[in-house]
Amino acid sequence: MGEIQGPVRVRFAPSPTGYLHIGGVRTALFNWLFARHYGGQFILRIEDTDEKRYVPGSADDLMASLRWVGIDWDEGPDIGGPYAPYVQSLRHEAGIYRPFIEQLLESGHAYMSFTTEEELERMRAEALARGVKAFRFRGPERDWSLDRQREMAATGRPYTVRLKTPTEGVTAFRDLVRGGERIEFKNEELYDIVLVKSSGMPVYHLAHLVDDHLMRITHVLRSDEWVASTPYHVLLYQAFGWEPPAFAHLPPILRQDGRGKLSKRHDDVATNRFWERGYLPEAMLNYLALQGWSYDGYTEIMSREELIERFTLDRVQPSPARWNPEKLLDMNGIYIRRLTTEQLADAIAPFLARAGLISNPPTAEERAYLLQLTPLIHDRLKELGEAPELLEFFFREVTYSDPLLLVQKKMDAATTIAALQAAYARLAPLEPWTHDRLEAELRALCEELGLKSGQLFGAIRVAVTGRTVAPPLFDTLAALGKARTLQRLQAAASALAAHTEVKVQS
């Protein structure tokens, strides 16, 4: 096994049962990278044969999630294609699966099973009670003639169609992720799976396989949890007399604690949550590509194009990866730092608007101001959603919930108030109000007052921003403007005075 040759067609076939989580995006991504690397096609197909778990709107959400990270498809439910439709319920309505079911019945590879769900349930429970290790159901009808099956069906008894699995021998397939190694199952350990529900709706096993064949899928890259059902698929390909595709089972992404697979219930991993919090799609794409795949021992930051160029199946890891939000966060920071000021400003604008700090879309003045503020937080941002918090004091008045924060090391309320007032006096006449002039004046003031820069600047920082952690001071003052700076110096001094009942000299 080695080189992949010939045209490549792969698909991502999610079921619309809720939000797409990042594990699903990873599976889609590997398929997409594989298709793009070999110049093949990537197909999106919606597998909605489970009427019970269907969640309206989730197909749209899932497509939005894929588009967000930049995954596009060559054929799909929204854009059609030569094998349309790309939604299984629609294909079922169009009668696409019917002849194939008929074929299986005729050839004796499948049979009508009249055992009801309730009976099955009871049998399972009894078997368990008897201490049977594994309940492997094979219906008595598997030995009936097709005519007899049809007669029974004609009486109106509901039935399912089951695959008549062999009871001896082995079924095997090769897996590209494991270097083309053979994975083998004993047929006696299989059971007669349902192919068509009593409602007449085909089940995943049948539908996906017929579709893959009809759509000329060459490689099936899917999550690891499918290896156990692959022998059934192999058996089905044999029953139809079709050439099976190549299989590649991708390692799962485990929860952070390693206990089980990632799930929406336990982990905050719905894809749309990441754009809400301000993750860059490039960062997500890059992070996800590294979950189970690597290029070499040291290259991590790779563009979409580099990923496409470098992605091959032989570098996909068979062992599970583990969800690591800290690594993603770090990577997001890297991608944010690579943005230009303009790009970042435009990226954070919606977040500021949502926080009510600016309008949506921003006015020309707001955008200009934002362009001035963006460099102050550029290196400090890891999620775009943090921007409103970091920038809030530029848009709203500050309050001093704890005035004692104004007091720096080795200072007290009195000296702090004096320092703030001295700063006020020093800056009031300052013209022009620029970074360099502010720095020169305030450094000189440190000398005069006999204060360390940390002390004076710290006090001013809290006075002007209302917080102990903020962007660099002179940039902040310059961006804030003279009027507001002076007003806040005064307000802070008063607040501290009121709080400590120190008398303010006027």
Add this chain to the structure above:
RNA sequence: GCCCCCGUCGUCUAGAGGCCAAGGACGCCACCCUUUCAAGGUGGAGAUCACGGGUUCGAAUCCCGUCGGGGGCGCCA
């Protein structure tokens, strides 16, 4: 329970018999830079390559067993 898959620093990984007294990244710690926080720079702790047997002159790399983890055992996908 049965079947299948997997097993290198806490985490993601490099490693395809000698270049490995195991390299990179995240996280962690320290120092430098510095007005706070970041960013950046430098350094550090952290893996007897799950364990035990083989094969071989030589094994993280090959084989077997054990243990551990994960997955599957549905008229869900």
